[in-house]
Amino acid sequence: MxxxxxxxxxxxxxxxxxxxxxxxxxxxxxxxxxxxxxxxxxxxxxxxxxxxxxxxxxxxxxxxxxFDGSEDMRRVTREAILAAPSEASPLDAALAGVTAGGGLLKDRRAHAVRRSAIIEANPALQERELLKLAGMAVTAAEALRERGTPEPDATLAAQSAVTVFQVAFARWVAEDDAADPAARIAETAAALRALR
Amino acid sequence: MxxxxxxxxxxxxxxxxxxxxxxxxxxxxxxxxxxxxxxxxxxxxxxxxxxxxxxxxxxxxxxxxxFDGSEDMRRVTREAILAAPSEASPLDAALAGVTAGGGLLKDRRAHAVRRSAIIEANPALQERELLKLAGMAVTAAEALRERGTPEPDATLAAQSAVTVFQVAFARWVAEDDAADPAARIAETAAALRALR
DNA sequence: AGAGTTGATGTCAGTAACTGTCATAACCTG
DNA sequence: CAGGTTATGACAGTTACTGACATCAACTCT
Missing domain, CATH: 1.10.10.60 (Homeodomain-like)
Known part of the structure; x- marks a missing residue:
């Protein structure tokens, strides 16, 4: 079969x-x-x-x-979280997840830029993007729970990582040169941790 | 006029x-x-x-x-952020904002519970809710910037506060007794800050 | 090779979410 | 009371989807 x-x-x-x-x-x-x-x-x-x-x-x-690639991204994110070292904090594991997910876009910057412009121009498309990101957060939280992270930490760490991803992705898209999105994610994560 | x-x-x-x-x-x-x-x-x-x-x-x-009340909530959130003491950190100010916004729901728990159940049952409604929450985050970030918070801190703090609101609201709705949502927000904020 | 099966597609009819336009009636202003 | 504004009704039209049925090619099994 x-x-x-x-x-x-x-x-x-x-x-x-x-x-x-x-x-x-x-x-x-x-x-x-x-x-x-x-x-x-x-x-x-x-x-x-x-x-x-x-x-x-x-x-x-x-x-x-x-939104054709979003299932793949969810899957990769989940797998990276589960593959993270068990000593990694929930936030670190979640960030490793979205970094891996973001890695799928590395070779498709032109496409990502084009697509972002289209989405930004239409609220209905923004809604769908938000739903996909929320789905990614749910999956990430699920993976964290499988690693032993309790609630509400799993949801908070997952959602924080997705927020970092969003901000970093926006900056990556706005850049002129094509750096690795992972670099922006690391920077943004540092900024998040510095918040008091 | x-x-x-x-x-x-x-x-x-x-x-x-x-x-x-x-x-x-x-x-x-x-x-x-x-x-x-x-x-x-x-x-x-x-x-x-x-x-x-x-x-x-x-x-x-x-x-x-x-989603009739969402404009009000956005306005109240913004005003509370601008009214926060200038010594308050961006995250504290943003949390004060969503706490004030959440206060609008305090007297309408039954309605909020009913409404949440309806939304949870339908992805299209979830999309709209996410768009409203994103709008709230944008407004909060705007208010933080008016207070002098630079990017990306404004967006990160605003989005973090909205995340705290979401998690706290979900817990408040799931509760049997009708505590003040502000209490849940404070608890959830503490959990967020404890993440490493 | 031939019959039956499966999966992707085309065709067509139908529902429901909106949108534009025009007419009407109540109200407010001067 | 005349004139403008506002909320509504009436009605026609477009488009996003959905269900049902027919077709056609590839694949399976014998």
């Missing part, structure tokens, strides 16, 4: 080469050009060579097309 | 006694009974004795009907 499924997944690129990727690229293009609200789901579908119905089979709603 | 506006506001209760309040109450009722998605805007309007169009003139969208 698992064999069949895997074979199918590997095959996916044959019948229609990367229809999903085409929709994502088309959406980014159109959102950047005309804006999110001025782009209909039908526009994206047409531009990607599929029907509107197919678009909604791939993405739960129009906004989701911009 | 301000006089005319105020006269109107005070008069509002005459022509149609509290149409807005009726819509809010009807929405809470229906959301709690059937759920958010199973309730149409038309249902709420009808139940409040107005047209669907009137509903959308009062609320930007179906979700907004649950």
């Amino acid at each position: 698992s064999v069949t499924v895997n074979a199918r997944i590997l095959d996916m690129s044959r019948w229609e080469p990367d229809a999903r990727g085409r929709m994502i690229r088309a959406a980014m293009e159109l959102f950047a050009e005309r804006g999110f609200e001025q782009t209909t789901a039908g526009d994206i579908a047409e531009s990607a060579g599929v029907t509107e119905r197919t678009f909604f089979r791939h993405f739960a709603d129009k906004r989701e097309v911009l | 301000s006089v005319t506006v105020n006269a109107r506001i005070l008069d509002m209760s005459r022509w149609e006694p509290d149409a807005r309040g009726r819509m809010i109450r009807a929405a809470m009722e229906l959301f709690a009974e059937r759920g958010f998605e199973q309730t149409t805007a038309g249902d709420i309007a009808e139940s409040a004795g107005v047209t669907e169009r009137t509903f959308f003139r009062h609320f930007a969208d179906k979700r907004e009907v649950l």
Whole structure:
């Protein structure tokens, strides 16, 4: 059963080469050009060579097309937290998590910048981004609890790390040169700890 | 000018006694009974004795009907931060802000509990709540900056305070007896500061 | 090779969230 | 009382989604 499924997944690129990727690229293009609200789901579908119905089979709603990588980031964050040394404090472990998550963006700075501009221009997209970040915090808190961190420390440390990630990411996107996001995260974490 | 506006506001209760309040109450009722998605805007309007169009003139969208007090909370939070003693640290000032904001809920525990249950049951409503909390953090950071706090400290302190508010509010809602939310905020703030 | 199965897609009809426009009635101001 | 403002109703239109059914290609099994 698992064999069949895997074979199918590997095959996916044959019948229609990367229809999903085409929709994502088309959406980014159109959102950047005309804006999110001025782009209909039908526009994206047409531009990607599929029907509107197919678009909604791939993405739960129009906004989701911009948040394709977020599951991966959640997974990586979780794994990094669980892999952190057991002596690490909850906050340190959570920061290691979001640093690993942020590492996924390192090679895609141009895409991240473009995407951020689109999201910043639309409150509905900001809402979805906030939901994804909240989901990341929930996952991080869960991982911390598995490491033995009690509540409310797990939630507080997880949420603090996500806050650091948000601020550091914004600074990284605003930069001219393409430093590693991890550097910004470390700086921002230091600033957070310095708060009294 | 301000006089005319105020006269109107005070008069509002005459022509149609509290149409807005009726819509809010009807929405809470229906959301709690059937759920958010199973309730149409038309249902709420009808139940409040107005047209669907009137509903959308009062609320930007179906979700907004649950977030009527959030502007007040933002304003109170801002004012408390600006009123905090100038010796107070950014984090202390921000915490004073959210404590004052949370004070608005003290006398409406039953309503807050009911509302929380509705929101918790629906991701779309959670998104909106997160947007409101993010707005609160932005306002708080703004107020801190007016007090002279530089970035990124203003944003970090503001966001930390909002995180404390979220956790404390969740605990306050889950409690059986109705303590002051300020007590929970203080406890949670202490836990945050104890993180290393 | 041929029949049945599975997975992605197209087609089409339907619901509900909004939005724009115009008309009306109550109120306020002068 | 005339004129402007404000809240509303009535109605038409767009778009985000959803469900049901048909198709078509690849894969499985025999």
